[in-house]
Amino acid sequence: AQSVSQHNHHVILSEAASLELGCNYSYGGTVNLFWYVQYPGQHLQLLLKYFSGDPLVKGIKGFEAEFIKSKFSFNLRKPSVQWSDTAEYFCAVNHPGGSYIPTFGRGTSLIVHP
Amino acid sequence: ETGVTQSPTHLIKTRGQQVTLRCSSQSGHNTVSWYQQALGQGPQFIFQYYREEENGRGNFPPRFSGLQFPNYSSELNVNALELDDSALYLCASSIDSTEAFFGQGTRLTVV
Numbered sequence: 070a071q072s073v074s075q076h077n078h079h080v081i082l083s084e085a086a087s088l089e090l091g092c093n094y095s096y097g098g099t100v101n102l103f104w105y106v107q108y109p110g111q112h113l114q115l116l117l118k119y120f121s122g123d124p125l126v127k128g129i130k131g132f133e134a135e136f137i138k139s140k141f142s143f144n145l146r147k148p149s150v151q152w153s154d155t156a157e158y159f160c161a162v163n164h165p166g167g168s169y170i171p172t173f174g175r176g177t178s179l180i181v182h183p
Numbered sequence: 184e185t186g187v188t189q190s191p192t193h194l195i196k197t198r199g200q201q202v203t204l205r206c207s208s209q210s211g212h213n214t215v216s217w218y219q220q221a222l223g224q225g226p227q228f229i230f231q232y233y234r235e236e237e238n239g240r241g242n243f244p245p246r247f248s249g250l251q252f253p254n255y256s257s258e259l260n261v262n263a264l265e266l267d268d269s270a271l272y273l274c275a276s277s278i279d280s281t282e283a284f285f286g287q288g289t290r291l292t293v294v
Binding site: 105114118161173175 | 187239
């Protein structure tokens with residue numbers, strides 16, 4: 070069964086600091102990769118996704134992620150965080166062999182101090 | 184907003200009772216999935232319905248059951264509630280299992 074690991078469970082940053090959140094997955098075949106964000110009191114929403122093509126994916130609100138197949142990784146980055154980025158971030162993976170049912174990581178709680 | 188609505192938003196039940204949670208999919212979406220999100224954890228997949236048929240199930244006991252209706256709305260039923268069933272239950276809809284759009288969830292507390 071596939072699994073998703075998010076290494077950082079809690080991250081605290083000051084505004085304007087750079088962000089990188091790690092995500093590794095275990096499935097060896099073709100995968101689709103996602104980063105979701107959950108702002109306090111709001112629903113999960115998609116930040117960005119990778120299906121194929123350019124492994125550097127740009128999403129909303131200045132976020133980007135890089136798919137490195139050899140490392141089974143899909144790390145999320147943002148060069149300069151804002152207080153409004155305070156949220157839970159979830160990495161997810163699905164693949165054709167699993168009926169495209171996504172598996173989520175346990176999430177990273179990001180707190181940005183103004 | 185995603186167009187996926189869940190009801191109720193909050194619910195308190197007693198251990199041993201049964202509960203039904205409801206989800207209206209985004210217009211045109213034929214696939215609905217249900218997740219359980221415990222505090223401090225990522226969403227755990229319960230099951231998925233595609234055009235009214237269950238086409239995937241996670242590691243949840245049979246007392247978790249569901250339905251998808253012809254209009255693609257869905258229900259999650261949980262029988263014989265246990266304290267550990269307390270969680271946020273998320274519904275997500277999609278077209279043919281591509282990008283999932285999530286509702287705001289139902290917060291279930293079992294006492």
